[in-house]
Amino acid sequence: xxxxxxxxxxxxxxxxxxxxxxxxxxxxxxxxxxxxxxxxxxxxxxxxxxxxxxxxxxxxxxxxxxxxxxxxxxxxxxxxxxxxxxxxxxxxxxxxxxxxxxxxxxxxxxxxxxxxxxxxxxxxxxxxxxxxxxxxxxxxxxxxxxxxxxxxxxxxxxxxxxxxxxxxxxxxxxxxxxxxxxxxxxxxxxxxxxxxxxxxxxxx
Amino acid sequence: xxxxxxxxxxxxxxxxxxxxxxxxxxxxxxxxxxxxxxxxxxxxxxxxxxxxxxxxxxxxxxxxxxxxxxxxxxxxxxxxxxxxxxxxxxxxxxxxxxxxxxxxxxxxxxxxxxxxxxxxxxxxxxxxxxxxxxxxxxxxxxxxxxxxxxxxxxxxxxxxxxxxxxxxxxxxxxxxxxxxxxxxxxxxxxxxxxxxxxxxxxxx
DNA sequence: TGTACATCAGTGAACGCGCGTTCACTGATGTAC
DNA sequence: TGTACATCAGTGAACGCGCGTTCACTGATGTAC
Numbered sequence: 001x002x003x004x005x006x007x008x009x010x011x012x013x014x015x016x017x018x019x020x021x022x023x024x025x026x027x028x029x030x031x032x033x034x035x036x037x038x039x040x041x042x043x044x045x046x047x048x049x050x051x052x053x054x055x056x057x058x059x060x061x062x063x064x065x066x067x068x069x070x071x072x073x074x075x076x077x078x079x080x081x082x083x084x085x086x087x088x089x090x091x092x093x094x095x096x097x098x099x100x101x102x103x104x105x106x107x108x109x110x111x112x113x114x115x116x117x118x119x120x121x122x123x124x125x126x127x128x129x130x131x132x133x134x135x136x137x138x139x140x141x142x143x144x145x146x147x148x149x150x151x152x153x154x155x156x157x158x159x160x161x162x163x164x165x166x167x168x169x170x171x172x173x174x175x176x177x178x179x180x181x182x183x184x185x186x187x188x189x190x191x192x193x194x195x196x197x198x199x200x201x202x203x204x
Numbered sequence: 205x206x207x208x209x210x211x212x213x214x215x216x217x218x219x220x221x222x223x224x225x226x227x228x229x230x231x232x233x234x235x236x237x238x239x240x241x242x243x244x245x246x247x248x249x250x251x252x253x254x255x256x257x258x259x260x261x262x263x264x265x266x267x268x269x270x271x272x273x274x275x276x277x278x279x280x281x282x283x284x285x286x287x288x289x290x291x292x293x294x295x296x297x298x299x300x301x302x303x304x305x306x307x308x309x310x311x312x313x314x315x316x317x318x319x320x321x322x323x324x325x326x327x328x329x330x331x332x333x334x335x336x337x338x339x340x341x342x343x344x345x346x347x348x349x350x351x352x353x354x355x356x357x358x359x360x361x362x363x364x365x366x367x368x369x370x371x372x373x374x375x376x377x378x379x380x381x382x383x384x385x386x387x388x389x390x391x392x393x394x395x396x397x398x399x400x401x402x403x404x405x406x407x408x
Numbered sequence: 409t410g411t412a413c414a415t416c417a418g419t420g421a422a423c424g425c426g427c428g429t430t431c432a433c434t435g436a437t438g439t440a441c
Numbered sequence: 442t443g444t445a446c447a448t449c450a451g452t453g454a455a456c457g458c459g460c461g462t463t464c465a466c467t468g469a470t471g472t473a474c
Contacts, residue, residue: 168369
């Protein structure tokens, strides 16, 4: 591999990666700083050269997760333009794809119990992600007659809730498995919801 | 209080209650067997007269949660009869009410990381709860033209996902607070979804 | 190009702690006679 | 009603463990001259 001497070379990121892998494998409960250090090939004490402690390490994993997440859904959103509907649906798919592909990040972000307001950087990353989702919802809202239009933030919250629910209940191996692939479940769920808003035709 | 002697009287349930309170207060991570024992006014070793260990204690809390949960939504469902729509909406409200009123149970059930298949009793309680939700969805499905009718289990999964998502993201003090009360958020979300299925009129 | 030295990333030993779990025990309860 | 005894719920001391964290240290790196 890369550098294998007294100095690691890129220990900081290696520790974050190890932490995320462990969180994915054992849940936020099972994750320990010592084990992350061991997995990075380093003494537990070395962690303190780069992080304030255990929680700081998790928080940094979560922050990187929110950054990636925001990037991904922003990209999906941009790619769906200029169609508000296409952009919106792309962000929904990107949501689930992120949770699938980066479960360690997802868990650190939403299930580790660390507050999103722990550091300004973390809060900013989370706000950026929420911003993209709300923007996609707001764009699409424009196509709803004003008198039947829910606030964009409510619209967005509904979609986020359903997405998160699908991830937690059906895209994990918790035993609550469903007969349907999570992707299909979320896509059909969002489809029905959008139909309810009059955003896609009643029968297609 | 009750009995305060050498023999506790109802230690088993007292331990479960203490565990659920601690889980509510500190998350599944923060919960320890020793602390639950302490809170029940008893030595940690006494726990082993009633439970196999820490996980068994959590599992029993989850089981009682699923039983209560199933009872509550069954009751809501029955009360909404004979209207399939009223019954369905009542189960949705009961879902959130349960999560609000019994956060310790809810966390033990869905966030503690214990598998629902850990014991037959736990699996049975969880299956009973799922059964009621699916029944409510199946009844309501009858009012959808067959060619536009999704499988009842998918319908039910959508609703469960949105409900769970609302609980996790907006009915906890995780900092991801929304501008809307969770009850309103869930009710409006389900309403839009049902409209998408053609189950409630387009504009009311 | 070679040497002296400052910088700093990682070591390894040590700590105190609270955990889950075990064990032989003891005190309270309840039942048989 | 009173006594002997079996039952069993809880005690308290002990255990080994791995945790997060600290500290003085040392080995590697890179820069000044």
